[in-house]
Amino acid sequence: MADEARTLTLTVERGKIAEFARAIRDNNPIYFDQTKARAAGFADIPVPPTFFEVWLRFMDFGEDRPRPSPRGNTGGAGFDGGREVEYFKPILAGDTVTMTKRDGGSYQREGRRGGQLTFKVEECVFTNQRGEKMLVLRNITVSTSQVPGER
């Protein structure tokens, strides 16, 4: 699991965009109606700003359950810390988008309640079928520092 890039390619479907927009209770008509999307200046229905999550989770949850973790109250490898996103071009319905995920390193900080927190960064670059850069995502996971000797 060294510095190895993993890729995932998905074609964006209108139904998936509508499903995602409903899940975040975003009723903006540009996510449901191509005519409204065009009137707003998009060539087709755009994805909501946090739709990148679909690639991340499709890659992570190939199986029913994440690997058991001995620590933390979340099921996976730690707490979800947040995201940092740069938008370059809107991802639209019909685009075939590849996410390339790399290890973006880690850093440590003192937690608010004491103890060391480790912030692990995944760098994800999203490109479309023409090789154009659409979006860059830094996905941040937080874990509490391991007690010496514990694994």
Added chain:
Amino acid sequence: MGEPLHLCFEDVAEGATHSLEMPPITRTAIVRYAGASGDFNPVHHDELFAIRRGNDRVFAMGMLSAGYLSHLVGDWLGPGNLRTLSFQFRSQVWPGDVLTCKGVIKRKYEASGEKRVDADLRVENQRGEAAIVGTVTAALPTRAR
């Protein structure tokens, strides 16, 4: 659930605010987001699993609240106008919580030939505790166009 505002750069003042109160978080809303996003971490849908992990019950994905926040930002600044969006999760969100998304314009300026605004963002629960804090940069159209 406001209509999109289609703000122009001239309409925005530093210090201007926008907010959006969401309906209470339900287990159904969490499961709907699990299906839509593909986040099948069982702490968000399997009550026994969540309890065994030391939680009182299932809790919402941070990215569900972040999706609500992106809804505020999209309605306010235009979803196609975003240049950067960064946010950190500060506390867990539980079924029954009522979240309010808030934004405040911190700066208006020109960069890369665009009219841009920076805003601070926050999602808080019914007790005023932060679930998310973040920032957004957007490039806004001008009236002249």
